[in-house]
Amino acid sequence: MPPAESVPAHDTSTRNPGIDLLRGLAIVLVVFNHIGLRIPLKKTALADVLPTWFLSRLNYNGYEAVFVFFVISGFLIAGNALRRWGSLGQIDMRAFYARRFARIMPCLLMLVAVLSVLHLLAMPDYTIARVGQSLPRAIVAALGLHLNWYEGRTGYLPGNWDVLWSLSIEELFYLGFPLLCLLTRHRAMLVLVLVLLALSMPWTHAALSGNEIWQEKAYLPGMSAIAIGVLGALLAARSRTLPASTTALLGWLGAVGLVATTIDGATMWHLLRDGYMLLLTLSVLCLLLACEQRQRRGDWHPWRAPGWLRSWGRLSYEIYLSHMFVVFAVVRWFKLGGADERWGFLWYLLALPLCWLLGAAVFRWLSSPCERWLGQRLARTRIEPNATRPTTAELPVA
Template sequence: MKHLAERNGGIDILRGLAVVLVVIHHMALRIPLAQTGLATIFPLWLLKAFSGNGRSAVTIFFVISGFLITSHTLKRWGTLSQLDWRSFYQRRAARILPCLVTLVVVLSVLDLAQVPDYTIEHTDQSLPRAILAAFGMHMNWYEGQTGYLPGGWDVLWSLSIEEAFYIGFPLFCLITAHFSRFRAFMFFCLAFSMPLSLAALTHASPIWQNKAYLPGMSAIAMGVCSALLAHRISISRRTALRSLMGVTSAIVFSSYLINAPFFWNTLGSVGALALTISTAFLLIAFSWGWMADYTKRGTKWLRSFGFMSYEIYLSHMFVVLPLIALFRISGGNMYIGWLWFVPAISLSWILGYGVEHLLSRPAGRWLRGRPKPQIIDPATT
């Protein structure tokens, strides 16, 4: 993990926290922490908050993705108007395709072999359509229409939203090359459209409410806006602003993860902006060096999760589902069920490490056609 020393510790901590929350959430769906022995030690609201933030974690991923993609674009080409769309797509393909293709191949083999927990069983679903949805960037829509796919396939819903956004991102930047203010305004409108898009989904199916395109793209756009803002503010003003921005956003961010229902009950769908805005401001503060000395002390384990977040996100169900099967075979003692979360997190890291070192890194270097790896763009989850 020598790359960790060269990366922004705060941003990697956010990514690491998000992917750990996803792993915990998928375990907790099958072993509810509120039904384990932890309920005799911790309040139920805290256990439910700790295990129920899977959707919030994906939203965090979206904001981080938009921030880093835009920041790297500005660093590489100076402005969004000068973006090289061929290079942009090449880098996205190098980052996304190796893991995506491998995952789809493995899941297809498991489905054809009728392996439990990996077999597509809904009568209105099929393996060819699942493959098409995975590569056609509409896994979220497909599940919204037909129901949940097995867990290994289900994680691809967020990737569909993200990659659909990035298909249009460079084209929009080039089309609006001479209208930078209009472009910024459109990203701003999209970023703050989440309350309206969520309100419009009130009567939609529960799956589509959580996986629709517009709310996810709104979160990505918030990341884009935050990167543009961070880039425009002069260096001389950053030191004065970063502490206030960092502390305030950290309080709101933590409060939302601990008690999201409070924000929703108080503000309605507008409450969702508390998470995206606080995440965006945290990213700005971290990018300006806020807490730089502290974010790298004793956090290597969490930062390593952030470094491999894409690999862990796509592969962790190969850990979660077998562990749940073993839990049930062993008798399914719910009281000590929380103990199974420890190997779930640890083994997810080990599997992600193997995927990153043996697949993502070498395949990405080969697809980019460069002798040394460049800064890795993020992906969700």
């Protein structure tokens, strides 16, 4: 008989459309952020019809979007582990690490290789030129999961390297996660550790105020968000199917909190200071629990209209790692062509589909076949990348 924390008998093997939608929204905000740093929407003709504060929020929520990814990652990866092994205390370290390696490393190694070649060719936007930085150290930082720390010490790397800061946080967490699960064994002890880590977010974020880059990219605040996702997976595994009204309430609470922290982040910061990131992550957790409950009932027929956004969610990891190639190309074209800044918003319409197409190509020709090939050789059971793929952000950057 499986232990008490095992997953209920309902089928959750299919993709959750609500979670894909949330991931899609997060990755679009990341892309908007990186285009907006170079072509701000508030300087375009859209400012004639929309408030500039709203356009600014569309451009500058990339950091918050990464924390959305962190929570989703913890929720999905812990939930998948519970389904496979029944209890986090029985997690198979070899299989867990094999799945993470198969999912993460092919795209990461290819990205680092391409960026290294572009640096050696002295290509604009890709050359590491800041004093105190070098290509060998950037490679070591990216593959050694401390690129966030490296940037905190030496300054920002070029944009395609910079996106790897969130991967450093996430994968370092998952290096220690199976050990934590096996060492604590008792569910109550594991939950206590995760709760303390989750609630530490406002204090760990505030304590790093002396270094802007390190405050944004430090390990503990990001790991706190992942811990919240893991706690959500444990809660979902033990909970029964809730009434539709309770599920709707969870969804509305999550949506209101998410909108408040992304669209009106300045007000939330004024009210909560560093606690506003905790509100953001708890709001995402409410949405994830509502999505899980909605799928559990088995009668979910998602709207077709946001299907394009769900497709972004399904490709979020690939788009996250590759989108800066499109951003740099589109922005350079925009500036070299002497385009009118007022029509800059039209370049978003060019960049977005190109980002999706590049991400889809990376998935089809690199990450999916490599994940399948590696999974069959590294794990005891076959990995099915098109089923319930644990996605990072799985991701993520600001």
